[in-house]
Amino acid sequence: MSPAAPAPDPAAPRFRVRPPANWINDPNGPFRWRGRHHLFYQHNPAAPVHADVHWGHVSSPDLVHWEHHPIALTPTPGGPDEAGCWSGCVVDDGGVPTAVYTGVDHAHTGLGTVCLARAADPADDRLLSWRPLPAPVVAGPPPGLGVVMFRDPFVFRHAGRRWALVGAGHADGTPSVLLYDCDELTDWRFAGVLLDGHDPVAAGTFGDKAVGWECPQLFETSAGDHVLVVSLWDGEPRTTGYLTGRLEADAGGLGFLPRTGGRLDHGRDFYAPAVRQESGRALMWGWSWEARDEAAVLAAGWAGTLTAPRVVDVHPDGALRVVPAPELELLRATEPFATAPGRAVPLPPAYDLTVAARGSATVTLLRAADRGRALTVRLAPDTGTVVLDRSGWPREGAEGAGPVTVSVPPGPCLSVRLLVDGSLLELFAADRATVTERVYRRPDDVPELVVEGDAEVSVWEQVPPRRG
Numbered sequence: 001m002s003p004a005a006p007a008p009d010p011a012a013p014r015f016r017v018r019p020p021a022n023w024i025n026d027p028n029g030p031f032r033w034r035g036r037h038h039l040f041y042q043h044n045p046a047a048p049v050h051a052d053v054h055w056g057h058v059s060s061p062d063l064v065h066w067e068h069h070p071i072a073l074t075p076t077p078g079g080p081d082e083a084g085c086w087s088g089c090v091v092d093d094g095g096v097p098t099a100v101y102t103g104v105d106h107a108h109t110g111l112g113t114v115c116l117a118r119a120a121d122p123a124d125d126r127l128l129s130w131r132p133l134p135a136p137v138v139a140g141p142p143p144g145l146g147v148v149m150f151r152d153p154f155v156f157r158h159a160g161r162r163w164a165l166v167g168a169g170h171a172d173g174t175p176s177v178l179l180y181d182c183d184e185l186t187d188w189r190f191a192g193v194l195l196d197g198h199d200p201v202a203a204g205t206f207g208d209k210a211v212g213w214e215c216p217q218l219f220e221t222s223a224g225d226h227v228l229v230v231s232l233w234d235g236e237p238r239t240t241g242y243l244t245g246r247l248e249a250d251a252g253g254l255g256f257l258p259r260t261g262g263r264l265d266h267g268r269d270f271y272a273p274a275v276r277q278e279s280g281r282a283l284m285w286g287w288s289w290e291a292r293d294e295a296a297v298l299a300a301g302w303a304g305t306l307t308a309p310r311v312v313d314v315h316p317d318g319a320l321r322v323v324p325a326p327e328l329e330l331l332r333a334t335e336p337f338a339t340a341p342g343r344a345v346p347l348p349p350a351y352d353l354t355v356a357a358r359g360s361a362t363v364t365l366l367r368a369a370d371r372g373r374a375l376t377v378r379l380a381p382d383t384g385t386v387v388l389d390r391s392g393w394p395r396e397g398a399e400g401a402g403p404v405t406v407s408v409p410p411g412p413c414l415s416v417r418l419l420v421d422g423s424l425l426e427l428f429a430a431d432r433a434t435v436t437e438r439v440y441r442r443p444d445d446v447p448e449l450v451v452e453g454d455a456e457v458s459v460w461e462q463v464p465p466r467r468g
Contacts, residue, residue: 009300009302009422010349010422010423010441011292011300011422011423011440011441012300012302012305012422012423013305013350013421013422013423013424014349014350014421014422014462015064015308015331015350015421015462015465016305016306016307016308016421016424017039017041017058017066017285017305017306018302018304018305018306019041019043019045019056019068019302020068020302021048021301021302022043022044022045022046022047022048022301022302022303023042023043023044023047023048023049023050023051023302023303023304024041024042024043024056024287024303024304024305024306025041025042025043025050025053025272025287025289025304026041026042026086026087026215026271026272026274026287027039027040027041027272027273027274027285027286027287027306028040028041028042028055028087028088028089028090028099028101028274029055029088029089029090029099029101029274030090030274030275030276030283030285031089031090031091031092031097031276032276032278033092033097033125033127034125035061035125036059036060036061036125036126037059037060037061037062037063038057038058038059038090038097038127039057039058039059039060039066039285039306040055040056040057040072040073040090040099041055041056041057041058041287041306042054042055042056042086042087042287043055043056043071045071048297048298048300048301048302048303049303052075052084053075053084053085053086054071054072054073054074054075054085055071055072055073055085055099055101056068056071056072057069057070057071057072057127059125059126059127062327062330062465063309063325063327063328064327064328064330064331064465065465067126069126069127069128070128070129072099072117072127072130073085073099073101073117073130073132076132079103079132079134080103080105080113080115080135080136080139081101081102081103081104081105081113081115081132082105082106083104083105083106083108084103084104085101085102085103085115086101086102086103086104086112086151086152087101087102087151087152087214087215087272087274088100088101088102088114088115088152088153088154089101089153089154089155089274091155091162091185093118093185095122096118096119096122097118097119097122097127098116098117098118098119098185099116099117099118099130100114100115100116100153100155100164100185101114101115101116101117101153102114102115102151102152102153103115103136104151109148110148110149110150110151110169110212111140111141111147111148111149111150111151112150112151112152113136113138113139113140114136114137114138114153114164114166114188115132115133115136115137116132116133116137116185116186117130117131117132117133118130118131118133119131133186137182137185137186137187137188138153138166138180138188141166141168141178142178142190145168145170145193146170146171146172147168147169147170147171147178148169148170148171149167149168149169149211149212149214149233150166150167150168150178151166151167151214152166152167152214152215152216153165153166153180154166154215154216154217154218155182155185156218156277158247158249158254159249159254161181161183162181162182162183162185163179163180163181163182163191163254164179164180164182164188165177165178165179165180165194165216165217165218166178166180166216167212167213167214167215167216167230167231167233168212168213169210169211169212169213169233170196173208173211174196174197174198174211175196175197175210175211175212175213175230175232175233176193176194176195176196176197176213177193177194177195177196177213177216177228177230177256178190178192178193178194179191179192179193179194179253179254181253191252191253191254192252192253194228194253194254194255194256195228195243195256195258197210197213199258201243201245201258201259201260201261202243202258202261205241205243205258205260205261205262206230206232206241206261209232209234209238209239210230210232210233210234210238211233211234211235212233212234213230213231213232213233214230214231214232214233214237214272215229215230215231215272215273215274216228216229216230217229217230217273217274217275217284218247218275219275219277219282219312220277220282221244221282221313221314222280222313223314223316225244225245225246225314225318226244226245226246226247226256227242227243227244227312227314227320228242228243228245228256228258229241229242229264229273229275229284230242230243231271231272231273237271237272237289238271239263239264239265239270239271240263240264240265240270240271240272240273240286241261241262241263241264242261242262242263242264242320243256243258243260243261244258244259244260244261244314244318244319244320245257245258245259245260246259259318260317260318260319262319262320264320264434265286265434265435265436266404266406266433266434266435267388267404267427267434267435267436267437268291268395268404268436268437269288269289269291269436269437269438270286270287270288270307270434270436271286271287271288271289272286272287273285273286273287274286275312281311281313282311282312282313283309283310283311283312283325284309284310284311284312284322285306285307285308285309285310286306286307286436287304287305287306287307288304288305288306288307288424288436288438289303289304289438290303290304290438291395291437291438291440292395292438292440296440305424307424307426307436308324308325308328308419308421308426309324309325309327309328310322310323310324310325310434311323311324311325311326315431315432319432320432320433321431321432322428322431322432322433322434323417323428323431324417324419324426324428328352328419329352330465330466331350331352331462331463331465332352332460332461332462332463333460333461333462333463335460336458336459336460337459337460337461339449339451339457339458339459340451341451341452342450342451342452343450344448344449344450345448345449345450345459346447346448346449347365347366347420347447347448347449347459348447348461348462349421349422349447350420350421350422350461350462351418351419351420351459351460351461351462352417352418352419352459352460352462353417353418353419353420353449353457353458353459353460354415354416354417354418354457354458354459355377355379355415355416355417355418355451355455355456355457356413356414356415356455356456356457357379357380357381357413357414357415357416357453357454357455358381358412358413358454358455359381359382359453359454359455360378360379360380360381360382360453360454361378361379361451361452361453361454361455362376362377362378362379362451362452362453363376363377363378363379363416363449363450363451363452363455363457364376364448364449364450364451364452365377365418365420365447365448365449366393366439366441366445366446366447366448367445367446367448368392368442368444368445368446369442369444369445369446372392373391373392373393374389374392375389375390375392375393375439376388376389377389377416377418377427379414379416379453379455380414381410381411381412381413381414382410383407383410384407384408384409384410384411384414384430385405385406385407386405386406386407386408386414386416386427386429386430386433386435387403387404387405388403388404388405388425388427388435388437389403390403390404390437390439391403393439393440395438404435404437406429406433406435407433408429408430408432408433409430409432414429414430415429415430415431416428416429416430419462421462423438423439423440423441424436424438425437425438425439
């Protein structure tokens with residue numbers, strides 16, 4: 001008699017992109033090729049710890065049916081990426097999908113190189129094989145700027161040319177985004193500092209929370225502005241932010257003139273987002289790390305997940321607009337299940353929930369067995385306030401588990417959407433603010449929905465996706 005299969009980990013997301021086992025961090029190179037969405041990610045294939053980083057790879061026809069592929073990029077012994085293939089992007093270079101990524105050696109001390117790898121068979125819609133170029137196209141940061149952190153290239157087109165951003169930090173503690181002209185992808189020219197922490201809008205938005213800006217990303221809005229996204233690094237991952245402004249050509253390069261900005265996600269478990277500009281929209285994925293102790297992670301055998309894809313844009317006032325990708329509705333069961341005010345309704349491990357509050361309301365999602373503690377979302381339309389209270393579920397680290405509060409413009413109705421998949425909770429408040437948190441259900445906790453106050457709630461179980 002064969003041994004029974006181990007019980008699935010209830011904390012493991014079922015419908016988000018993550019490898020079957022071991023480590024995942026930053027999403028990399030979202031890319032569309034021959035009708036398929038491709039997504040890569042930082043991956044240690046041997047253990048659920050951050051080490052020996054490769055590029056994992058999945059693809060999908062519709063953003064919900066994801067197919068796992070062989071590892072795309074592997075460190076090359078003795079090469080510029082011998083200690084890891086770190087973050088980057090994927091671009092179409094004359095009909096050849098090309099990964100542009102950070103290579104680090106064993107003595108990198110935070111300074112990477114910019115490396116390229118070509119798809120071995122561009123006719124293959126699944127892009128199963130990649131060939132790295134033997135030498136980096138950028139061997140290190142430009143001299144004379146005191147750069148002590150250099151990584152995460154992001155390539156984009158503007159004003160008829162191809163450009164690249166690279167995240168940086170300087171010896172004096174100033175974070176920045178460096179600009180390169182790379183119209184010919186194998187020939188890069190340093191074109192100056194696009195933006196740094198001394199910019200008054202950036203300083204007013206981010207303060208002194210970072211000594212480096214990682215994973216810079218840029219996308220154009222529906223109104224023709226641009227949004228610069230950065231991950232705030234202070235010796236370890238912290239949080240993420242955005243700046244809305246204008247991208248303009250100047251002598252020999254580009255300038256970015258921000259006018260407003262804010263936090264990209266108000267939760268404590270979201271970092272290193274990657275953006276793909278499509279015709280008519282921009283898609284974003286982020287990395288959500290583990291917020292439980294190392295022993296639990298090692299016992300589970302996996303660490304990290306990517307978020308659901310989000311469509312990002314800006315409102316007329318320059319504030320971020322962010323909603324779940326509409327394709328995610330393919331994960332909804334055929335019908336929502338019944339809810340009634342004040343009545344407890346059991347919740348499945350993965351669900352999609354919408355709330356429309358016309359007065360103060362509280363939505364309970366999870367109760368401790370002793371009924372003394374609950375995971376709740378409180379909504380107040382008159383003040384434009386949404387509070388996620390998970391204080392009954394302590395987390396690792398100094399930030400504890402206090403409530404997370406976000407503010408949106410007040411009005412007669414306040415809408416919230418929640419995507420919950422295992423331990424991953426993603427809250428979208430009025431299309432203006434997101435909160436990404438990890439909440440680990442204990443064996444005796446009771447997942448149930450209770451609605452109190454003036455609110456209409458619809459909730460669908462997330463199920464294996466049907467074809468669109």
